[in-house]
Amino acid sequence: MINLADLRENYTQGRFDVADAHPDPIAQFQRWFGEAQRSQLPEPNAMHVVTVGPDGRPSGRIVLLKGLDERGLVFYTNYQSRKGHQLDLNPYAALTFYWAELERQVRIEGTMKKVAPEESDDYFSTRPRGSQLGAWTSDQSQPIPNREFLEEKEAQIEARFQGQNVPRPPHWGGFRLQPDYVEFWQGRPSRLHDRIAYTRQADGTWALARLSP
16 A cells, blocks of 8 residues: 655745735746746646536646736647537636646636637647647547557548648637636745735736735
């Protein structure tokens, strides 16, 4: 039997106070994300995305952040995937970033909306050709009989677009999360962690609060 009770870390790398926080959570996130990049962490843009199905059950998976500005956070996917269908029915979602080496976590909640087709086109054009072909090949989240089925379909798609640019599939594009709640967590000794939460107000401003760990 694996003993999990004794798995512990004493967090000592940093501190975070309301006085240190930028008044805008996107700007504060950009600060922390930049520090994660400069620390050369593996895939600092990896985030856990949680959506909710029509039965009320949450569903989570790791995806990669591919866009960040004052409008929100963007990732790309097959719109016909499980998360795509769930977001069509319920646009509310939650993101979590965890940078263990920095002893930091960021939780972001809000509303998902599809990005403009032109924005999805622009990003799709920057993807490696293999990834572009993969977007056409995969009916994401749908059952397939075996690996060979997928590889044969990829070969057919590759032949279809041989000698030409691969266009973006109409079923593939971006989602942007427009945040209304953002929480920054900095690990501290004795489990007395720093938690600073931003909540969007009715007038669009942000209220900051320190939360008990």
